[in-house]
Amino acid sequence: MKTFSFSRPKRLFNSVFTKILAIGLITWLCILIAALSIFIITRHTSESPFLKNLGAYAQYIINDLGTPPDLDQAEEISQKTGLHITYISKEQRWSTRRPFPEIEELRYRSFHGDTTLQFRRRAGHHIIKYQSDHGLFFFESMDEYEEREQNAVYLLILLTLLSLILFFSYLTIRRVLAPLRWVYTAVHKVKDGDFSHQVPVRGNDELTDLAGGFNEMTSQLKTMLENKENLLRDVSHELRTPLTRIRVALEFLEDSTAKKDISEDVQAIEKMIENILQTSRTTHRANKLERQEVNLAEITKTVADRYTDSLPRVICKLPKEPCLLLADPLMLQSLLTNCIDNGLKFSETTADPVNITLNKEGDKAIISIIDYGCGIEENELPFIFEPFYRVDQSRSRQTGGFGLGLPICKTIVEAHDGTISIESKKDQGTTVIITLPCVD
Numbered sequence: 001m002k003t004f005s006f007s008r009p010k011r012l013f014n015s016v017f018t019k020i021l022a023i024g025l026i027t028w029l030c031i032l033i034a035a036l037s038i039f040i041i042t043r044h045t046s047e048s049p050f051l052k053n054l055g056a057y058a059q060y061i062i063n064d065l066g067t068p069p070d071l072d073q074a075e076e077i078s079q080k081t082g083l084h085i086t087y088i089s090k091e092q093r094w095s096t097r098r099p100f101p102e103i104e105e106l107r108y109r110s111f112h113g114d115t116t117l118q119f120r121r122r123a124g125h126h127i128i129k130y131q132s133d134h135g136l137f138f139f140e141s142m143d144e145y146e147e148r149e150q151n152a153v154y155l156l157i158l159l160t161l162l163s164l165i166l167f168f169s170y171l172t173i174r175r176v177l178a179p180l181r182w183v184y185t186a187v188h189k190v191k192d193g194d195f196s197h198q199v200p201v202r203g204n205d206e207l208t209d210l211a212g213g214f215n216e217m218t219s220q221l222k223t224m225l226e227n228k229e230n231l232l233r234d235v236s237h238e239l240r241t242p243l244t245r246i247r248v249a250l251e252f253l254e255d256s257t258a259k260k261d262i263s264e265d266v267q268a269i270e271k272m273i274e275n276i277l278q279t280s281r282t283t284h285r286a287n288k289l290e291r292q293e294v295n296l297a298e299i300t301k302t303v304a305d306r307y308t309d310s311l312p313r314v315i316c317k318l319p320k321e322p323c324l325l326l327a328d329p330l331m332l333q334s335l336l337t338n339c340i341d342n343g344l345k346f347s348e349t350t351a352d353p354v355n356i357t358l359n360k361e362g363d364k365a366i367i368s369i370i371d372y373g374c375g376i377e378e379n380e381l382p383f384i385f386e387p388f389y390r391v392d393q394s395r396s397r398q399t400g401g402f403g404l405g406l407p408i409c410k411t412i413v414e415a416h417d418g419t420i421s422i423e424s425k426k427d428q429g430t431t432v433i434i435t436l437p438c439v440d
């Protein structure tokens with residue numbers, strides 16, 4: 001088996017921290033590239049061949065304005081072209097725009113090497129500055145709408161790109177942290193007693209080590225538990241012979257209080273040993289079920305009929321139609337007997353009868369065993385399926401249990417792919433609910 005060591009020095013690029021940091025940096029880089037691309041595309045558009053021909057265009061307009069340039073002519077051209085024209089020279093200054101615009105000299109980009117033609121954009125308007133032989137011309141677009149629309153398109157592209165980048169980052173982080181989710185699921189499985197569940201071990205970082213370490217831990221726990229059960233079974237088995245000898249030897253002693261006490265203790269130990277061996281046999285059989293098609297309604301009736309003389313009574317409510325399961329009939333009988341025995345053991349003889357109801361819901365058989373006995377405290381409920389757990393030690397001694405009944409029930413139900421749960425209210429009663437899969 002591969003051994004996982006947490007102290008092994010990690011290569012930097014295998015660290016989860018490095019991976020998350022790298023994802024952050026790559027995301028940031030992608031955002032930067034996207035933003036830069038949009039910026040460059042925008043700039044590129046503004047320097048398209050059309051704009052490069054602006055010089056000639058401006059020159060044509062200037063020619064049309066005549067020498068010196070005429071404002072009336074400028075007004076006419078302005079109407080036709082949608083451009084405001086402003087002229088500044090030593091002799092005169094006029095503009096088709098009212099009031100006369102404030103002329104900013106700064107931040108113009110030049111398109112001609114000799115800087116005759118310069119261009120800028122301000123508040124959604126294109127402004128062309130043209131230095132002719134006799135004066136300075138400014139041509140300014142009246143309409144800012146088109147650029148706004150274009151900006152909206154670029155903004156939309158940028159947002160889409162950002163969303164995509166963030167989405168892919170999310171997927172990558174999810175992938176890197178997936179072992180954490182697997183371990184989380186596995187912890188819950190182990191908590192419910194499934195020690196055979198293994199976490200997938202992929203990659204080569206701390207989380208992979210965690211998954212591997214977790215698998216190793218559950219395998220060792222499984223082996224430890226199996227060893228413990230085997231030891232318990234073997235010791236119990238071995239104790240039977242000396243106990244029989246003690247019982248025989250006791251028969252030869254004279255009657256006394258001591259003999260009576262020892263005899264009672266020997267009986268209790270024998271009962272406990274029988275219980276442990278019975279549990280071991282049931283668990284063994286539950287792992288190798290002898291399944292056949294059985295009618296759960298029939299099995300329930302057979303078991304309930306054994307309690308005709310019990311106090312309190314046992315009442316059965318079964319469906320008329322058969323409830324077919326692929327199950328081991330002996331195991332199902334053992335399951336029902338354990339639950340009904342508990343219902344009777346923990347109820348006063350004068351209590352209401354123990355009720356057994358069987359219902360078929362879809363492809364599931366639901367069987368409830370309801371008693372009106374002493375009930376169980378809410379804080380005890382999570383532990384009652386644990387082996388040797390008894391709620392009230394003194395009362396359990398009276399009732400003769402060793403806390404092995406419910407763990408056996410759980411083993412049997414789970415071997416049949418079903419579920420078992422208990423609802424209980426102190427001093428009111430207890431309901432055991434068993435769900436088993438039916439055959440159609």
Ligand code: ADP
Binds near residue numbers: 374375402403406
């Ligand atoms: P036991 O052999 O001691 O009955 P179980 O595993 O069947 O062992 O039950 C464990 C403990 O759960 C019991 O000791 C008892 O305290 C409690 N318990 C189980 N069933 C009932 C019930 N129907 N009513 C009240 N307490 C119950």
